[in-house]
Amino acid sequence: MEHKDIAINGDSAIAMAWKQINPDVCAAYPITPQTIIVERFSDYVADGEVSTEFVCTESEHSALTLCIASAAAGARTVTATASVGLGYMWEMLGIASGLRMPLTMAVSNRTLSAPINIHCDHGDAMASRDAGWLMIFAENVQEAYDNAIIALRIAEHKDVQLPMMTCLDGFILTHAIERMTPIDTHDVKEFVGEYKPVYPLLDLKNPVTYGVMDSPDFFYEHRYQMKMAMDAALDVTEKVFKDFAKMTGRKYSLVEEYKCDDADYVAVCLGSTFGTMKATVDILRKEGKKVGVMMPRLYRPLPSKDIAKAVKGKKGVAVMDKFMTLGGYSPLYEDVVASAVCLDKMPEMYSYVYGLGGRDARVDVLKTVFTDMIDKKAKKVNYLGVKL
Amino acid sequence: MSLVPGGRVIEPGSALKFETGDWRSFRPILDREACIDCMTCWIYCPDDSVIVNDGKFCDFRMTHCKGCGICAKVCPKKAITMVLE
Numbered sequence: 001m002e003h004k005d006i007a008i009n010g011d012s013a014i015a016m017a018w019k020q021i022n023p024d025v026c027a028a029y030p031i032t033p034q035t036i037i038v039e040r041f042s043d044y045v046a047d048g049e050v051s052t053e054f055v056c057t058e059s060e061h062s063a064l065t066l067c068i069a070s071a072a073a074g075a076r077t078v079t080a081t082a083s084v085g086l087g088y089m090w091e092m093l094g095i096a097s098g099l100r101m102p103l104t105m106a107v108s109n110r111t112l113s114a115p116i117n118i119h120c121d122h123g124d125a126m127a128s129r130d131a132g133w134l135m136i137f138a139e140n141v142q143e144a145y146d147n148a149i150i151a152l153r154i155a156e157h158k159d160v161q162l163p164m165m166t167c168l169d170g171f172i173l174t175h176a177i178e179r180m181t182p183i184d185t186h187d188v189k190e191f192v193g194e195y196k197p198v199y200p201l202l203d204l205k206n207p208v209t210y211g212v213m214d215s216p217d218f219f220y221e222h223r224y225q226m227k228m229a230m231d232a233a234l235d236v237t238e239k240v241f242k243d244f245a246k247m248t249g250r251k252y253s254l255v256e257e258y259k260c261d262d263a264d265y266v267a268v269c270l271g272s273t274f275g276t277m278k279a280t281v282d283i284l285r286k287e288g289k290k291v292g293v294m295m296p297r298l299y300r301p302l303p304s305k306d307i308a309k310a311v312k313g314k315k316g317v318a319v320m321d322k323f324m325t326l327g328g329y330s331p332l333y334e335d336v337v338a339s340a341v342c343l344d345k346m347p348e349m350y351s352y353v354y355g356l357g358g359r360d361a362r363v364d365v366l367k368t369v370f371t372d373m374i375d376k377k378a379k380k381v382n383y384l385g386v387k388l
Numbered sequence: 389m390s391l392v393p394g395g396r397v398i399e400p401g402s403a404l405k406f407e408t409g410d411w412r413s414f415r416p417i418l419d420r421e422a423c424i425d426c427m428t429c430w431i432y433c434p435d436d437s438v439i440v441n442d443g444k445f446c447d448f449r450m451t452h453c454k455g456c457g458i459c460a461k462v463c464p465k466k467a468i469t470m471v472l473e
Contacts, residue, residue, distance in 0.1 A: 098394065098395070099394045099395070099396070100393045100394035100396075101394075161393060161394075199392070199394075199396050199398055206398065207400040208396055208397065208398050209396065209397040209398075210394070210396055211395075212395060212396075212397055214395045218391060218395065219395075221391050222391065222393070222394070222395050225391065225393045226393075229393070
């Protein structure tokens with residue numbers, strides 16, 4: 001069915017996706033810049049537009065605990081959070097993944113305190129990157145909406161059965177209104193399909209016990225099964241992307257590349273910066289500079305082989321982290337460097353920390369990422385725009 | 389190794405097959421003369437370690453008894469004593 005484009009912010013777009021999915025359960029606690037998601041969605045619940053059981057919990061820890069319980073019961077479950085809210089969920093993140101609960105959570109990326117700051121960086125997501133959750137990032141509102149639908153198919157796949165975070169940049173995407181093409185509700189429902197839970201607690205004919213003590217004889221193997229599920233998620237995601245393209249015409253890849261084929265110098269980034277970097281690349285291309293940019297849309301599992309392929313033969317690779325590991329190298333840099341180790345000749349690898357606590361990363365600043373590499377001015381680790 | 393993902397146990401009552409009595413420090417000993425078959429020990433045992441038949445105390449199930457001593461503590465006739473293994 002033909003659908004007219006709409007103007008919508010990223011948070012409302014996710015609430016809209018959930019309305020179309022009509023999940024069984026949503027439990028959440030409000031936190032900026034995620035609040036609009038659950039506010040809008042609670043409107044849909046109150047107005048009877050969905051049949052979702054909506055639970056207002058007293059904290060994020062309780063919200064995720066309830067989501068885990070409802071997913072264990074056999075319900076299709078969604079939630080959303082941001083920043084220290086995600087931090088407060090941290091204990092339960094590993095329980096959701098360890099118990100193999102395929103719930104989905106929108107994360108409106110905001111930095112972690114202190115000093116307190118409500119603006120965007122990837123501090124919340126990066127602090128949770130090893131919790132056994134699948135993670136996907138959005139460049140724009142359209143992708144934030146699409147990811148909220150795509151995530152269910154990946155998380156719930158029988159070979160995966162892991163929870164998934166769909167990350168969108170706080171304020172830049174959550175609150176800014178962009179043009180978006182929604183999918184017909186009937187098509188969304190058909191795409192996500194009927195939820196078939198694995199070993200649900202409420203299957204009274206087949207009793208199941210969740211959360212039993214795991215001895216040293218089995219714990220390692222259960223973790224290894226999660227690793228195998230992560231491996232499987234790479235293929236599953238590619239298949240789901242193909243199905244999604246058939247439905248919408250929007251083609252997604254594990255690693256999105258922009259003008260990288262003939263580029264000498266490339267940058268790697270996550271989230272909305274990918275869009276600004278495309279504009280930066282266009283400007284520099286007009287000046288005759290052979291530059292490109294890429295984004296690992298799927299961040300966990302890391303599409304390591306695709307990253308290695310994309311950076312192969314480049315003179316320089318700038319890896320941009322909207323997060324600063326204190327006392328070590330930042331996560332995306334480590335991921336890209338480790339991915340490229342398999343290459344016969346490693347390109348020069350530079351770490352660029354940028355945009356912390358909502359610091360604007362505009363074209364004029366981002367241009368220096370490429371010009372520094374070209375002019376041999378780039379250091380091993382660079383702190384873009386820091387005033388100290 | 390065939391393992392259910394997530395450490396879930398998909399077979400009901402499987403605790404019966406998993407013996408847990410091997411790390412006990414004390415074991416319960418019953419004085420049959422003093423026992424009045426009141427079943428208090430059977431009610432209070434946190435595991436499944438008091439075997440009862442026809443309303444009569446039969447034995448302790450030592451494959452599951454962890455020696456916690458609750459049975460001895462609650463026995464109204466002090467018919468159960470805990471002895472060092």
